[in-house]
Amino acid sequence: MRRELLRVYHRLPPPIRDAAATVQGWRLRSWRFGPETDRLVAEALERDRWGPAQWDTWRAERVAQLLHRAATRVPYYRALWAERRRRGDRASWDVLEHWPVLSKDALRATPEAFVADDADRRRLFRVHTSGTSGTPLTLWRPRESGRAWYALMEARMRAWHGVSRHEPWAVLGGQVVVAPDARRPPFWVWNAAGHQLYLSANHVSAAHAPAYREALAARRVTHLVTYASSAAALGAAFTAAGLAAPGLRVIFTNAEPVSPDQRATIARGLGAPVRETYGMVETVAGASECEHGRLHLWPDVGLVELLDDTGRQAVHSGQVGQVVATGLLNPDMPLIRYAVGDRMRLAAAGAACACGRSLPVIDAIEGRTNDLLRAPDGRLVFWLNPVFYGLPLREAQIVQETLTELRVRFVPSDGYTEGTLDEVRGRLRDRMGDVEVRFEQVDSIPRGPNGKFRAVECRVQATPTAA
Numbered sequence: 001m002r003r004e005l006l007r008v009y010h011r012l013p014p015p016i017r018d019a020a021a022t023v024q025g026w027r028l029r030s031w032r033f034g035p036e037t038d039r040l041v042a043e044a045l046e047r048d049r050w051g052p053a054q055w056d057t058w059r060a061e062r063v064a065q066l067l068h069r070a071a072t073r074v075p076y077y078r079a080l081w082a083e084r085r086r087r088g089d090r091a092s093w094d095v096l097e098h099w100p101v102l103s104k105d106a107l108r109a110t111p112e113a114f115v116a117d118d119a120d121r122r123r124l125f126r127v128h129t130s131g132t133s134g135t136p137l138t139l140w141r142p143r144e145s146g147r148a149w150y151a152l153m154e155a156r157m158r159a160w161h162g163v164s165r166h167e168p169w170a171v172l173g174g175q176v177v178v179a180p181d182a183r184r185p186p187f188w189v190w191n192a193a194g195h196q197l198y199l200s201a202n203h204v205s206a207a208h209a210p211a212y213r214e215a216l217a218a219r220r221v222t223h224l225v226t227y228a229s230s231a232a233a234l235g236a237a238f239t240a241a242g243l244a245a246p247g248l249r250v251i252f253t254n255a256e257p258v259s260p261d262q263r264a265t266i267a268r269g270l271g272a273p274v275r276e277t278y279g280m281v282e283t284v285a286g287a288s289e290c291e292h293g294r295l296h297l298w299p300d301v302g303l304v305e306l307l308d309d310t311g312r313q314a315v316h317s318g319q320v321g322q323v324v325a326t327g328l329l330n331p332d333m334p335l336i337r338y339a340v341g342d343r344m345r346l347a348a349a350g351a352a353c354a355c356g357r358s359l360p361v362i363d364a365i366e367g368r369t370n371d372l373l374r375a376p377d378g379r380l381v382f383w384l385n386p387v388f389y390g391l392p393l394r395e396a397q398i399v400q401e402t403l404t405e406l407r408v409r410f411v412p413s414d415g416y417t418e419g420t421l422d423e424v425r426g427r428l429r430d431r432m433g434d435v436e437v438r439f440e441q442v443d444s445i446p447r448g449p450n451g452k453f454r455a456v457e458c459r460v461q462a463t464p465t466a467a
Contacts, residue, residue: 003426010179018190021177025193031125031143032150033165040151045159047300048357055299062328063303067093069116070334076106076113077336096303101311101324102338104137108394111138119332128389129281136388136396139281145330149283152298156288157277161250163223170197170216172226172234174384178203180375180433185211190219197221201230202381202431206240213238216246224251228258228266228276229372233380235269245271252277257365278365284327284335287362296359297346302327305337306344320345320366342366374460375432376403384456387427392416397445398428400458406432409440 009020050058070077071093080100081093091098107114115121124140158164177189177198187203190196197219199212212234224231231251238245248270254277263274276295278287286298297304306321307314315321323340347361373381388396392415399407408424425437 003423003430006176006430010176014186014189017177018192021189021191021198022193025191025196029193031146034143034147037147037151037154040148041155041159044152044155044300048156048359050358052358059299059303059328063096063326064094066326066328066331066334067096067099067336069331070336073116073118074114074334075117076110077334079113096326096337099337101307102336104339104341107335107338108137111140114333114335115140116332116334124332127281128386136391136393137282138390140333141283141330142332145283145332148329149286149301152286152301153277156286156296156298157252157275158223160288160290161223161273161275163249166195167222168195168197168219170199170219170221170224172199172201172204172224172230174201174230174381174386174431176200176202176430180379180431181377186215187211188215201226201233202375202379204230204233204237204380205378206237209234209237209241209243213243213246216248221246222249224248224270224272226251226253228253228256228262228274231270231274232262232265235266238269239265243269245269248272250275254279278362280340282327282335282338282340283329284325284338285323285340287365290353290355290357292354294353294355295362295365296353296357297362299359301329304344306346311339317348318345318363320364373398373400373406373432373456373458374403376434381431384428384431387424387431391420391423393420393424395445396424397454398456400456400460403460404434405436405438407438407440409442409445411442411444 009017012020047055047058071081072078084091093099112121115124119140119142121140124142125146127139127141129137129139154165163169175198178187178200180202182203185208187208188197188199191198197215199215204212226234231253249272251266251270251272251274253274258274258276266272266274275289277289278295279285279301284302285304286301287295288298289295302325305314305324305326306319307324308321311322311324320343323342323344324337325335325340326337327335343366344362345364347363351361353361373384375381384398387398392413394411394413396408396410399409401407406428408421408428410421410424412420421439424439428437429435
């Protein structure tokens with residue numbers, strides 16, 4: 001939402017804000033769900049019990065179609081293979097291993113070149129993301145791809161745990177649904193079209209916890225979708241306020257791993273089991289946790305390879321490798337052997353889970369970590385990704401030095417102007433309040449041992465949240 005419109009929105013009465021959220025909810029529902037959704041959910045649940053031979057046959061056909069389409073209809077890949085042919089390389093594009101690993105840098109530099117030339121971008125759903133890596137991306141996908149992805153979420157997130165999208169549910173997230181300086185409820189909006197209560201993660205405190213509990217109870221919310229850090233903050237606030245659990249049946253976490261301490265804090269305060277999920281906006285890989293606490297990979301989202309640090313060899317069974325995935329859901333913007341930026345270790349082949357599903361089991365995922373920021377009034381501020389959405393920045397990192405001072409390291413890209421920094425400063429203040437923002441232009445942002453950098457880094461010692 002543009003910042004001017006956001007300021008107008010924050011001045012609206014709560015019922016009008018709810019109406020605005022509902023209008024957006026209708027739009028998103030039409031993209032995410034359709035008459036085919038129930039069939040897609042049933043088919044996904046049936047595939048949960050497939051054996052390796054069934055999966056190999058099913059995916060081989062889809063990979064073959066995808067590689068042919070990418071090589072012949074996608075400008076980036078067509079040029080890549082034309083250049084290889086010009087150099088005398090006769091390797092077949094029908095073999096996945098003959099394709100190079102695709103980096104985020106290549107995708108970010110020319111995202112339009114990855115859209116098939118027979119697909120009309122005006123009819124595709126456009127998505128901006130930066131994730132935990134701090135590198136903005138623009139992606140497009142057709143309605144069918146979005147519906148396939150959300151059907152898988154419905155099957156392996158909700159259905160596995162006895163809840164449904166038709167029930168009232170909540171998101172605890174970083175969207176600026178209420179003004180950052182709001183001191184009285186509501187700290188949420190109600191999207192009637194999606195049966196969704198969107199709770200602001202940036203207003204959680206012990207003083208506000210009773211209002212959050214009342215909102216959950218009033219809407220009879222059955223499940224919550226949120227970051228692990230946000231759920232832990234809410235759980236701690238409920239405990240500090242001495243509140244009873246709000247009656248949730250399950251809590252789904254995404255975008256970051258869940259530590260044992262966070263699980264304990266969430267269970268103590270919110271009284272519901274935590275089920276971790278894994279995915280990314282590029283929709284080339286996905287996973288979810290079953291009722292026995294094992295994280296299962298979704299083979300129908302993408303073909304996942306785990307490669308060594310050179311990107312040339314597969315790691316041995318039981319070893320950690322970088323995740324390189326070939327997405328199977330989006331034929332209009334196919335990503336072939338895409339380096340996601342995470343590292344993963346799979347359980348030994350054939351390892352059985354007590355849930356009875358045959359989907360591969362993930363033993364560990366590395367890389368999905370981010371700090372939170374602390375506003376001058378003590379609030380924890382979550383989900384800073386949108387600060388950089390749609391801006392001409394190749395990379396960016398927010399470092400909080402003090403409660404009132406932020407430093408933004410950035411690498412500009414084509415189209416950058418001084419106005420870009422003014423927009424970043426304004427978006428940060430929309431979320432943080434009155435803070436000083438200093439900018440540092442760099443050639444690149446230093447990486448850690450895993451080749452990634454934290455997009456958000458907080459150097460402020462933890463303090464109690466303010467009322």
